[in-house]
Amino acid sequence: MKTSEPIVRFVGVEKSYDGITRVVDDLDLDIERGEFLTLLGPSGSGKTTTLMMLAGFEAPTGGQILLEGKSLSHMPPHQRNIGMVFQNYALFPHMSVAENIGFPLSVRAVAAADLAARVERALDMVQLAGFGDRRPAQLSGGQQQRVAVARALVFEPKLILMDEPLGALDKQLREQMQLELRRLHQRLAVTMVYVTHDQSEALTMSDRIAVFHRGRIQQLDTPKQMYEYPRSAFVARFIGENNRLEGSTESTADGRCTIRIRNSETRIEGTLVEPVQDGGAVTVSLRPERVQIHVAGHTIGARRGCSLAGTLREIVYLGDHVRARVALDGSEDFTVKRPISEAHAIPDVGAAVEMQWQPEHCRVFAQEN
């Protein structure tokens, strides 16, 4: 099997609705065969438009989309052979579950016996055997979701698109469905492109994540890389929690730099992610779970420039972890997240504390404009 050839290629794709702004701007993206790719971004970032262009419901105003090397420019949606799961499921309310799942087969003129067998198999696959005669309205949200997935899979498309399919489900069901979809993907080895604005969903399910912002892909990476090594302040902010400190660089060397925190004499050291001029405005990003907290003066072996002092203002108990809110000298809030097993080591509210971290976890970005 040749793995180098991507199944979908976006080449310089642009989309504008009003002729003034570009909702999708010069998009280059290769989707690998068999991968689970998530397009992640806030609303209006262009992720859904990208999906709709791939499905054929929107036409690009520039560039090309290639499916298995062939241009999709003049191919209407019904000829693309791409399965799609919609946000509201779009199950046809006047058809039974079996008729819904059989629909893509019946429009392809599949013989009745074969059709029935394939519908049965699809129902089995999503654990809904015996539900074929029900109407969509008689199913729960999670069941409707599965019918929509079965309907998109039953005609064996090479590519399946999903537009925030779990958005309407409650948290518990959503997490269950995330794992189910991931298992389904691994079993069928089909390429899936998934749109969501929920970063934890993206982290859970994806082989790769493309983070969209203002019509452009900010970063395309595996979940782990995306979380641990965000390459822009936006990605750092959008994925996971963050403590953000603003300041300016004083000196840079070998990818490290010294930063003076704004409105304060404190200096810390960090890892430069983007090239920054000396004295340039920067944003420092520190994950709350990468920070340790001690009573002031009790720090053990902290590196110079890798700690901050403050006053512990609040402790919130969350069952599996504890969050501590610390007021810094510049009166900015700083959050520290410790696992419950270390909760006993957290000082009392009102105590003067010191926070410390490893230098590679303090990431420095050029300030967003």
Place this chain on the structure above:
Amino acid sequence: MLTGAAAAGHAALASVDDDAITLRRALRKSRRREQWRAAALVLPLFVFLAACFVVPIGAMLARGVIDTDVARILPTVTAALKSWNGSGLPAESAYQALIADIRAARGAGTLASAATRLNYDEPGFRTLLFATGRQLPDELTAPARETLIGIDPKWGERDTWAAMRRAGGPVTDFYLLAALDLQRDADNSITGAPPEQRVFRDVLGRTLWISAMVTLICLLLGYPVAYVIAAQPPGRAGVLLFLVLLPFWTSLLVRTVAWVVLLQKEGVLNSLFMSLGLVHEPLKMIYNRFAVYVAMVHVLLPFMVLPLYSVMRGIPPSYVRAASSLGAKPFTAFRRVFVPQTLAGIGAGCLMVFIQALGYYITPALVGGAEDQMISYFIAFYASRTVNWGMAAALSIMLLTATLLLYAVYNRMVGVDRMRLG
């Protein structure tokens, strides 16, 4: 000990029951206020409807079955005919009663009403009664039967007396049967009306046919319009709907007369076609079925567009998108996914247009020919021109029944609660 516990258990159960009863009573009491409030809010309209619609319409429709004119004006002969078994001629006493009644009615000046009613059933009865009244001798010199047959041999015919007995009231199916081109013969069994008198079945059929055609044309014209409007962004959809509703702000009469101006022989359209050289002599576009269809469709189209639009607006575009992503060609997606979801709107629109069309009067009267008149025209004809209220009421009952029947069928098929009117 054990029995004590059981008794306590019973007591506990009883108190649970008591509790439930008190609760139910309290609930009813708390609801009663609301019910009174609701009733008070509905009351003014209810009184208005009862006084201005239900009672007068009920009284009008009752005239289709009530038949008391003859019994009131010719009471003794009506009573005497009750004992006649219908075979042969009535007894001498009936003849005597008739003579007495005619004399009394002539004296009171009320004979005309009875004569009119009898004439509906048996043409010529009016003349017979009045001639008989004039020729009655002051003193009977022979038996009443011979005297009357002497005046007019019709008094020796069974049909004459059967007609009189049928009109004896107090209720009759005469008008209802007549509205279906049926009548009762001398033996009181139902037969078809003589061919030259049969009109109402044709009229009813024509009314249904015209209404069905108008409904179909409205559907064919309205569906694409509703589809286009529903696909517009809300602002533009509002403007387009306004245009669809524009005809509502003009009176029905004005709109119909406007069609006369447009369609008549020297009208706007014919002048246009002539000057363009499309036709060499004026087209006959008015006082025929074509004009009736055009004018009725124009008036009724909004009633089709509104429910369709309302239903289509509620169908998210993702359904048709889903269908096409699943491989359905545009028309297949439309036919198999979009249209079935608009069935409730199609049903509501068709029902509204069809039921309104059934009762159309002014439009066919103004732009239609003699062969295009619908049932309402005949109701008006009997009510105001010949003052045959019984016939007008019977035809009204037919119209009302047809309407209710259709409504019931629709309710059975689609469910009125699913109907969306806009």
